[in-house]
Amino acid sequence: MALLEIRGICKSFRTLRALDGVDMDVDAGTFHGLIGPNGSGKSTLLKAIAGAHFAESGSIVFDGTDIVRATPYERARAGLSLKFQITAVLGELSVYDNVLLATQSCEKLSSLLFSSKRRAFDAEVGSLLERFRLIDRADDLAGELSHGQQQWLEIAMALALKPKLLLLDEPTGGMSPEERRVTGELLEPIKSHCALIIVEHDLHFIRDICDRLTVLDQGRVLDQGDIETIQRSVKVQQVYTTRV
Amino acid sequence: MLNEAELDVPSASLQRRRRPRARFAAGHILPIIEGTTFVAALLLPVVLGDRTDLITLATNVLILSLLAISFDLCWGFSGIMSFGQALFFGVAGYAIALVGRDLDFSNLWGTLPLAMLTGLVLAALFAAFLLLGRKPPTTIFVALGTLTGSYAAERLVSGWQYVGAGNGLSSVKLLRLGTYEFVEGPAFYALALISLTLIYAGARYLKRSQLGLVLAGMRQNEERLAFFGYRLQLFKALIFSLAGMVAGLGGALYSYHQGFIGPGNMGPGLSTTAVIYCLFGGSGTLIGPVLGTAAVEVLSYELADIDAIKQFWPVILGLVLLGVVMFQPRGILGLIVSDRERIGSYGLRRRKD
Numbered sequence A: 001m002a003l004l005e006i007r008g009i010c011k012s013f014r015t016l017r018a019l020d021g022v023d024m025d026v027d028a029g030t031f032h033g034l035i036g037p038n039g040s041g042k043s044t045l046l047k048a049i050a051g052a053h054f055a056e057s058g059s060i061v062f063d064g065t066d067i068v069r070a071t072p073y074e075r076a077r078a079g080l081s082l083k084f085q086i087t088a089v090l091g092e093l094s095v096y097d098n099v100l101l102a103t104q105s106c107e108k109l110s111s112l113l114f115s116s117k118r119r120a121f122d123a124e125v126g127s128l129l130e131r132f133r134l135i136d137r138a139d140d141l142a143g144e145l146s147h148g149q150q151q152w153l154e155i156a157m158a159l160a161l162k163p164k165l166l167l168l169d170e171p172t173g174g175m176s177p178e179e180r181r182v183t184g185e186l187l188e189p190i191k192s193h194c195a196l197i198i199v200e201h202d203l204h205f206i207r208d209i210c211d212r213l214t215v216l217d218q219g220r221v222l223d224q225g226d227i228e229t230i231q232r233s234v235k236v237q238q239v240y241t242t243r244v
Numbered sequence B: 001m002l003n004e005a006e007l008d009v010p011s012a013s014l015q016r017r018r019r020p021r022a023r024f025a026a027g028h029i030l031p032i033i034e035g036t037t038f039v040a041a042l043l044l045p046v047v048l049g050d051r052t053d054l055i056t057l058a059t060n061v062l063i064l065s066l067l068a069i070s071f072d073l074c075w076g077f078s079g080i081m082s083f084g085q086a087l088f089f090g091v092a093g094y095a096i097a098l099v100g101r102d103l104d105f106s107n108l109w110g111t112l113p114l115a116m117l118t119g120l121v122l123a124a125l126f127a128a129f130l131l132l133g134r135k136p137p138t139t140i141f142v143a144l145g146t147l148t149g150s151y152a153a154e155r156l157v158s159g160w161q162y163v164g165a166g167n168g169l170s171s172v173k174l175l176r177l178g179t180y181e182f183v184e185g186p187a188f189y190a191l192a193l194i195s196l197t198l199i200y201a202g203a204r205y206l207k208r209s210q211l212g213l214v215l216a217g218m219r220q221n222e223e224r225l226a227f228f229g230y231r232l233q234l235f236k237a238l239i240f241s242l243a244g245m246v247a248g249l250g251g252a253l254y255s256y257h258q259g260f261i262g263p264g265n266m267g268p269g270l271s272t273t274a275v276i277y278c279l280f281g282g283s284g285t286l287i288g289p290v291l292g293t294a295a296v297e298v299l300s301y302e303l304a305d306i307d308a309i310k311q312f313w314p315v316i317l318g319l320v321l322l323g324v325v326m327f328q329p330r331g332i333l334g335l336i337v338s339d340r341e342r343i344g345s346y347g348l349r350r351r352k353d
Helices: A042-050 A072-078 A095-103 A109-113 A118-131 A147-160 A177-192 A203-209 A227-232 A234-239 B004-008 B010-017 B022-026 B029-048 B052-078 B085-103 B108-130 B139-158 B186-208 B210-220 B222-226 B232-258 B268-281 B287-304 B313-327 B339-343
Strands: A004-013 A016-026 A031-035 A057-062 A080-083 A165-169 A195-199 A212-217 A220-226
Touching (some): A016 A042, A016 A220, A042 A072, A042 A080, A042 A165, A072 A080, A072 B222, A080 A147, A095 B210, A109 B210, A118 A147, A177 A203, A212 A227, A220 A227, B029 B052, B029 B186, B029 B287, B052 B085, B052 B186, B052 B232, B085 B232, B085 B268, B108 B139, B108 B232, B186 B210, B210 B232, B222 B232
Antiparallel strands (some): A004 A016
């Protein structure tokens, strides 16, 4: 059984049909790319999975449980983690505290009140900062980081939740080519314990890290399959004639 | 998942690679202000000597500071805009006045906990209604909800003969500790100072705990925290209830100290005054609301005593407050305390290990 099974998801904004009966499966340990032209519904689908938007119909079965009516915090606790398209780091807190906030999110109230696991979290937070090359900026305010570093911090925060499925909305948006390359390297190791759905306009980046692709167009699934299948797809070529 | 090998890496490297924390050289202003204020509060009765009127004023400042801290817990800590903190203050004040009148009971160990419990339970009920819906409530909804509660309670009490209607309850039975009865003066001042110090220490601990970090994050971006898996409404309900408890303690002390409690002590007027205390001093700092209360109350006392402006001192005071809120939204403490220090840094203690 797939880790995530989406069936017939629909979502409208007033008269605009943003998602129109989307079906999609994501297996554990796979990197799944979500591509399509602007306005095709990629980010909306990602938000519908994470709970930022509630689907009007259809089902989202995650790890055997239908979460279509679950709140964002319930989905996060179930193992879903979202990195927003627009960076949403907490700019007035330090880089360290941003990651700590994500790391401690599953703790009981009493543990938070008595700060009983502060030492234990230190190792975990440090590990993530080290891995995402932010260790030297740990004490700086998150708002002072460069855009690329804020994107890395967002990913580190999303991973701090120890998700089973990580949802990344344009993680390389606004990054330099070198930063994109590094981002790909940073994401590669998580494959052993976490599946990934990634929305990205940089098709080279998608091709380099993803195992499977789903192509959306006007809120519907145009095609899905592995990279070679999508590259050969006539329907996709009509939308992306040259880029895949 | 992060494996053990990965977890072993950082503690040492964090210590090794972290840059000197120069910013904290300028980040210890709040403890200095807190310490200075505490020492000044300790010495005040000695300095004032037999000026009972000024000791009474100082005691009032300490008691009203509890109300200001109660609002700071809501707004400064948690982003809950409550215009109804006086409701919990007033109801607790009425509760102990009635217990004194009808049950002839005013023992400190019984009535002060009763007042705190009254504030806690009433605030928890309000929180259940205003904060614990499936969708997060808007700031306006909570502000209007608490304001309405405060207003409705004031109107209700104004027409209820059992609780003295518009005249309120006067001749409140004196607070007792064993056979000792607290009257206005140094003893009551000491009691108020002890109460404020304990509440302040508790709130300060809360702010610096990992729960405080959640609250700091919540103030900045609630939606982001919901996606971390925090059930924010529960955190808000908890802090709101604790704030109600603090206001309840203040209300009881006020009632005993004044010997009177009336409808105005639970209405929007006093609720708004608590907002002003907090914003004037600097919300989110804890000591700011205390200093704000002192500044506003002392200014009111002094201005009311000057013959030339006796008629229109509230206008002058109002203009001063308006100026501070408009041009210095971080309050008077915002002039010397950085945003970084006000918000706090939660990874700091760890590096002392």
